[in-house]
Amino acid sequence: MMKTPFDVIVAQHAATVWRVCRAVLGVHTDADDAWSETFLSALQAWPNLPEDANVEAWLVTIARRKAIDVIRFRKRHAITVDELPERHSPHGIPGRVDLDLWAAIAALPEKQRNVVAYHHLAGIPYTQVAEIIGGTVEAARRAGSDAIRSLRGTIQPGAIQPGAIQPGAIQPRVIQPEDDSKGSAL
Amino acid sequence: MNDSILNDSILNHGISNHGISNHSTPSQDSGETERNTLLRLTAPTAAEIGALRNRLALAADREGILDVAYTTVDTPVGPLLLAATERGLVRVAFEREGHDQVLQQLAAKVSPRIVRAPQRLDAAARQITEYFAGSRTKFDLGLDFALSGGFREQVQRHLTQIGYGHTESYRDVARIVGNPRAVRAVGTACATNPLPVVVPCHRVLRADGGLGGYIGGLAAKTSLLALESATVAG
Structure with a gap:
């Protein structure tokens, strides 16, 4: 106790x-x-x-x-x-990298957003993240790296133009050739 | 929610690992750096967390699950920790007792449902501040002797009858509570008083006029006695 x-x-x-x-x-x-x-x-x-x-x-x-x-x-x-819940502008707020980042996280597909929440922000290992959100450990891991790829433009402030949309930061998914398996997975 | 989880695990079942392991371990170092950057950029401010903790304290009290509320109040004898159950003030602690350690003791002996919740201690904090300003000579607070009991509690309850600016000896107290030979036990009861200042164990001295001991240190005992005699004289 x-x-x-x-x-x-x-x-x-x-x-x-x-x-x-x-x-x-x-x-x-x-x-x-x-x-x-x-x-x-x-x-x-x-x-x-x-x-x-x-x-x-x-x-x-x-x-x-x-x-x-x-x-x-x-x-x-x-x-x-x-x-209705507030919706974030995907355009971000110039000069506020933190708000840009929250907006970019909000724009992620649900699974990627959950993986970012539980793995990257809460520090829970992928094996347990998979138990929490369901699905396989591999799928969670892949969603995590997809999410980070999407967020990279926002978390590297140098990569973002003031007031400009960073395509990588807001587009939910960048399909890579080696990600073919995802077509059937999602 | 269960549907999507189910679909995910069914659809992902049987996907081989090859091709995935390659891109999931590109460089651990940059992954860690990115995580640290994410944590830095998503850190809440102290004000944001402070507001949420205040809100939690109010809601917990309202729901009746705040077993022990605590706060600290600055005084001329240093910061005092004040803790209260729903029945009343349960602990007053000097800094030298180690406030973290005092909270641990409360968790073990009263309840671990402890939250910093100053609102429950508003009256106690105000009266203690008034006492140190010399504008209050009597505390009007509900007291919870949950940390005491038996002969110690009997002694401590008697201490509340010793008037402001007055003193008794350990021997006087033993006689008054009906156990004249228990002088040493009276000393122990004073030394383990869970509510110093409010339950005035500082008003108990040795029969020869010596200070005896004090949970807050002899300097604190001296300054409380000096405060009271100056207020009475003034």
Whole structure:
């Protein structure tokens, strides 16, 4: 049973869960809601979590569940224009590489976005990422490298022209000749 | 959600690894650098995380799952950690006790559902600030003796009856709680007082007028006694 003050866990993992929520849900108050719901659920369950549990993986799993709840809620309430989620301009915001990057992550296909959230931002190994999001480890790995290829233009600030669209940063997928297998995989 | 996961794993099943291993390990180093860049560019600010943590504290309290709320307050004897359960103030700790360690003890002995939540400690923090300013001579706070018990609790509850600016000896206290031979146990009860300052163990001295001990250090005990005698005299 856990005997670590929960506050210590919040301090250690707040940023990781924040990145995961933002990557999955976008720069939106929904991401803040999912962050709060994640830590609230975790606080509730905290005393009963076994001492040897992988806390970060546990939190990320809760965050994923909360994000899915938010997405379901969005779909159910997407009747009026007011309640539609904010969409990001794929053009990015000149001079704000961080916002450009979040916009580029938001523009990735869902699987790539999830892999970026759980592997690159949360540091979870591909084997566990595959368990979390489903599919094979190879598919997760491939989605990860496709995503990084797409994001490369944005994460290397020198490669981006002020105010200009970096095609690699916003196009969901660059089909490479050796990626033929993906045609059938997706 | 399950449909897409299922489809993915079914459709990917049987795809051979050849051709994939080549492009998944082009250069580990540049992969790490890219990950670090991603982490740097996606880092939240302290203000963003601070706002979310405040929101969490309020929601946890509202949901009734905030077993221990804590905050710190600056005083002339250094920062004091204040912790409260839903029943009342459960711990006041001096910096020399190690605030992280005190939180660990609270987690083990009361509950690990501990969150920094200053709102629950607003009254305690205000009254302590007023006490150090010399404008308060009596605390009006709910107290939780969950960290105490038995004879120690009996002694500590008596300490709240010793008036501002007054002192008693360890021997006086032993006699008053009905166990005149338990002078040493009274000393232990004072030394393990979970609520120093608010439960005024600093008002207990040795029969010969010596200071005795203090959980916050003798300098803190001296300054609390000096504050009270100056306020009473003034």
